[in-house]
Amino acid sequence: MKIAVAKGDGIGPEIMDAVLSVFNAAKVSLEYEFVDMGKWVFDKGFSNGMTPEAQQSIETLGILFKGPMETPKGKGVKSVNVTARKTWNTYANKRVFQTLSGVDTVFSKAGIPIDITIVRENIEDTYGGVEHMLTRDVALSRRFITRPGSLQVIRYAFEMAKKKGARRITCGHKANIMKITDGLFLECFYEVAKEYPELKADDVIVDDLCMKLVTRPDTFDVVVLTNLQGDIVSDLCAGLVGGLGFAPSANIGDHICIFEAVHGTAPDIAGKNIANPTALLLSGLSLLQHIGLYDTASMIENALLYTLESGVHTGDFGDKTKPSLNTTEFAQAIIGNFGKKPANNPKPGSTDQPTSCTVFNLEENPMLESAAGASEKIVGVDMFIESNIQPEELAQKCLRHAGVKFKLVNISNRGTQVWPTGSKFTNLVNQYNARFESIDTTPLNQQDVIGLYVSLSGDFKICSLELLNKVGEKSGYSLAQGQ
Known part of the structure; x- marks a missing residue:
């Protein structure tokens, strides 16, 4: 089986060479097609950081093993x-955090074992990167949470x-504040939970989750979160087991999967052959398991765990009274321990069941859309207006x-209601949200909204607008603070 390999930038080539040397010594039945990705590809004028040939190879082979970029x-x-994650819709980022013998942490010293798997949504949320300056003082980032993606x-x-x-x-979320977006994610969680009655499913507000993770991490098993929250929580969990140098990452999609270390390129030590390849090796083991090489992955992982347990280390961790090994020497130490098992938490062997990636020749983009449900109707519009006048004057205008189809319901500033009621102690910025709703709950159409927009634009600069939709009897929009 052939996979695409991108060595990466900074320490990437060194740690990738070390990992592949371990794979070769273990006689892993893989061929490698090296592809061009990373900073130097940006510098040559490719705005997405990869050559067209690299993209074609990855889409043909279905698996990318990559160093930090x-x-x-x-x-x-x-x-x-x-x-890369978004282009190929690798929608699930899986990171496994386990206590490793030889990697001392507060919890390992206390005898508290950690085995947490974080599953982070990988495509949506603020990582859509859709941002605009509405005024010179107000920036907007759009947060997309979709039912099919969730x-x-x-x-x-x-x-x-x-x-x-x-x-x-466990579902980590902030649905107590973001009732529409995180609320949808949480709703989908319990919808799916009904299909798995054998699993205990619960949810925790994300700030409470962070507190519990750093006090009792052993009480958690699998945690699923939205993109930004998952990014933060997964790095927090890396800190519980020794840092990003011990954090593997797998990005799983229906057609293409990416396996990578999530730490940086460490340019300050690049070329010195002293970087720790453990995170990339653990990511590579996830790759081997993904393609059915279970026994091979277990053998290599046991050798790694035995090596760590023996006190062998690179310069970034371990007993400082013992000399550290460089990247190449560390890989050779692992190879020398093939066939050995650690005293603590050895990985059981399992028969290899090698598989080949299915090559997908897609002729069009897959459309993710949930089944038709309750009818949707427009019941109003939020007009985001640039202005530095006071709320009462704005309301009168x-x-x-x-007109005859809309009523002005309220005006808010930075999400807090300032009209028809409010407080003079509320600081304002030069962008308001004026909410107009149908005067008699009669459904509106887009032409009605455009008419209101044209009329308002005679007095104001309209920065943006959002339709107020109702799905069945459920409002598809949030209330302002104090409304």
């Missing part, structure tokens, strides 16, 4: 790491938890434009 700063280009990653998390034999699966 740098995105040039100040050039207006997007992260190649995020671009169901994809949540169903993956439940299926993975079932195969793992997990005792608990807006009222003149409401």
Whole structure:
């Protein structure tokens, strides 16, 4: 089987060479097609950080094994790491955090074992990167949470938890504040949970989750979160087991999967052959398991665990009274321990069941859309207006434009109601949200909204607008603070 390999930037080539030397010594039955991705590809004028040939190879082979990559700063280009995940819809980011003997942490010293799997939604949320300056003082980032996208990653998390034999699966969220977006994610979580009655499913508000993770991490098993919250929580969990140098990452999609270390390129030590390859090796083991090389992965992982347990280490961790090994020497130490098992938590062997990736020749983009349900209707519009006048004066001007189809319901500033009631102690910025609703709950159409927009634009600069939709009897919009 052939996979695509991108060595990466900074320490990437060194740690990738070390990992592949371990694979070769273990006689892993893989061929490698090296592809061009990373900062130097950006510098040659490819705005997505990869050559067209690299993209074609990855889409043909279906698996990418990559080292850390740098995105040039100040050039207006997007992260190649995020671009790759989003382009190929690797919707589930799986990171496994386990106590490793020889890697001392507060919890290992206290005898508290950690075995947490974080599943992070990988495509949506603020990582859409859709941002605008509405005024010179007000920036907007759009946060996309979709039902099909949420169901994809949540169903993956439940299926993975079932195969793992997990005792608990938890949804981390902020639905107490973001009732529409996180509320949709949480709703999808419990919808899928009904299909897995054998798993204990619960939810925790994300700030409470962080507190509990750093006080009792052993009580958690599998945790699924939205993109930004999952990014933060997964790095927090890395800190519980020794840092990002011990954090593997698998990005799972229906057609393409990416396996990578999530730490940086460490340019300060690049070329010195002293970097720790453990995170990339653990990511590579996830790759081997993904393609059915279970026994091979277990043999290599046991050798790694035995090596760590023996006190062998690179310069970034371990007993400082013992000399550290460089990257190449560390890989050779692992190879020398093939066939050995650690005293603590050895990995059981399992018969290899090698598989080949299915090559997908897609002729069009897959459309994710849930089944038709309750009818949708427009019941109003939020008009985001640039203005530095006071709320009462703004309201009087807006009222003149409401016409016979709209009523002005409220005006808010930064999400807090300032009209018809409010407080003089509320600080304002030069952008208001004027909410207009149908005067008699009669459904509106887009032409009605455009008419209101045209009328208001005679007095104001309209920065943006959002339709107020109702799905069945459920409002598809939030209330202002104090409304």
